[in-house]
Amino acid sequence: MKLDILTKNDNRVVQNSIISQIRDLINFKNLEPGDKLPSERMLSEKFEVSRNNIREAIQKLEFYGLLKSIPQSGTFIANIGGVALNGMVDDILRLEDPDFKSLVETRILLELKTARLAALRRSEDDLIQLEEALNAYKEKVLNSEDAVEEDLLFHLAIAKAAGNSTLNTLMLMITPEIITNFEAYHVCDKSQARAGIIEHENIFEAIKEQDPKKAKEMMKVHFSVLYQYCYSKK
Amino acid sequence: MKLDILTKNDNRVVQNSIISQIRDLINFKNLEPGDKLPSERMLSEKFEVSRNNIREAIQKLEFYGLLKSIPQSGTFIANIGGVALNGMVDDILRLEDPDFKSLVETRILLELKTARLAALRRSEDDLIQLEEALNAYKEKVLNSEDAVEEDLLFHLAIAKAAGNSTLNTLMLMITPEIITNFEAYHVCDKSQARAGIIEHENIFEAIKEQDPKKAKEMMKVHFSVLYQYCYSKK
DNA sequence: CCAATTAAACTGGTTTACCAATATTATAAA
DNA sequence: TTTATAATATTGGTAAACCAGTTTAATTGG
Numbered sequence: 001m002k003l004d005i006l007t008k009n010d011n012r013v014v015q016n017s018i019i020s021q022i023r024d025l026i027n028f029k030n031l032e033p034g035d036k037l038p039s040e041r042m043l044s045e046k047f048e049v050s051r052n053n054i055r056e057a058i059q060k061l062e063f064y065g066l067l068k069s070i071p072q073s074g075t076f077i078a079n080i081g082g083v084a085l086n087g088m089v090d091d092i093l094r095l096e097d098p099d100f101k102s103l104v105e106t107r108i109l110l111e112l113k114t115a116r117l118a119a120l121r122r123s124e125d126d127l128i129q130l131e132e133a134l135n136a137y138k139e140k141v142l143n144s145e146d147a148v149e150e151d152l153l154f155h156l157a158i159a160k161a162a163g164n165s166t167l168n169t170l171m172l173m174i175t176p177e178i179i180t181n182f183e184a185y186h187v188c189d190k191s192q193a194r195a196g197i198i199e200h201e202n203i204f205e206a207i208k209e210q211d212p213k214k215a216k217e218m219m220k221v222h223f224s225v226l227y228q229y230c231y232s233k234k
Numbered sequence: 235m236k237l238d239i240l241t242k243n244d245n246r247v248v249q250n251s252i253i254s255q256i257r258d259l260i261n262f263k264n265l266e267p268g269d270k271l272p273s274e275r276m277l278s279e280k281f282e283v284s285r286n287n288i289r290e291a292i293q294k295l296e297f298y299g300l301l302k303s304i305p306q307s308g309t310f311i312a313n314i315g316g317v318a319l320n321g322m323v324d325d326i327l328r329l330e331d332p333d334f335k336s337l338v339e340t341r342i343l344l345e346l347k348t349a350r351l352a353a354l355r356r357s358e359d360d361l362i363q364l365e366e367a368l369n370a371y372k373e374k375v376l377n378s379e380d381a382v383e384e385d386l387l388f389h390l391a392i393a394k395a396a397g398n399s400t401l402n403t404l405m406l407m408i409t410p411e412i413i414t415n416f417e418a419y420h421v422c423d424k425s426q427a428r429a430g431i432i433e434h435e436n437i438f439e440a441i442k443e444q445d446p447k448k449a450k451e452m453m454k455v456h457f458s459v460l461y462q463y464c465y466s467k468k
Numbered sequence: 469c470c471a472a473t474t475a476a477a478c479t480g481g482t483t484t485a486c487c488a489a490t491a492t493t494a495t496a497a498a
Numbered sequence: 499t500t501t502a503t504a505a506t507a508t509t510g511g512t513a514a515a516c517c518a519g520t521t522t523a524a525t526t527g528g
Binding site: 055069 | 478479480481
């Protein structure tokens, strides 16, 4: 039997199973915020999985702020009540691989915001870095070379100039997935690369002029192709 | 000497150091996309750190799409050129703990979007779950009980109804950090809890009526206090 | 009977040893 | 010389052993 396909998602399946079991345990034992979870060893024995699996599941719940591990002491339930905890665990379990449309839609949202904020907040140093990124992009395109990277770096430079560390992080998180999917879906159109130069220049000028409205609008134009793709196709 | 404060960030410091060393290695050896990185054992010896540290650093770079580990084979550089790789590594290294202002600003952005999308896309089932969350919130507030969790769950229900898995994930990621910071900063005002009911109801009605503009507007009103805090204070 | 002290057990974190799959080299047959 | 095969070395992943604190239980002195 060809079960190879399944093995790839095995880890996730196991982890989700453990997370839901931990949730059930908290509910069944009526554990409250601040209470201590059974030790990793006990859990691994109880759930019949490796301690590594338990640790990974706990780390994931810790990432979302539901648990807190303290060395040589134990793992504790964060200061969050049962209702919210159950709701968030359900959400975490329901997290699936993002579809391309979601990714694009979210990226456009983030980029419009970063463009606006960059126009409002960019420092002189930001401007220099933006111009460098822009020139690197232009040079590649004019030489008819592949400029995907330079394009990406320009957008990340905008995110940096926006002066919002959270937005910057989120951009960084979804960008690689965008790229891989982008190539897979063949949405990118090389013939539009030269049009891309003008669009990039317009965005840069708007940020330079500190015109947030124009920056957002120019970014919108830049994403119009993707935008249509995102909202037309089903 | 009191170095206790440092030990907390030791891991991150070590990891960032390893990441930058990997970057330098790739640059120095002129490694290209698809090339194989030295084995984890060699790297741990070369950088004089544990193999665990190396693995964590690699996993982080893998998360951002820069590397790809293949079991029993090796770790390979993703299909991304040197320029972009260096730029993204710099960004990753520069990632700091998000400040509260960034968090709030980003949350507002995401919530305005999810409210709009929820109004456009909510299913009948979404509506039921939204109403349940709303009622749970109202009940708590009318009993003068703490309703932070129910508030949170209502907002997460909106995110779910927005039908965008990426947005949903991002919301889930920043929410816990918001909560902890929220309590720490004492921004929340209990006296406004009853006003919150009306605001929540308005948002719900807008989503029910499938009025995206109103939904966004009502959400904006709901965040007005936070909004002012975010944009007034420095 | 109680408080203080000590010893044992237990904790999350870390290092080490091991595994199965892969990649490389050595060998041999043609 | 070339190709097919077998033996060896190397790989990322994983399970087990170990560690330094912490927590609990036992012991002891009053």
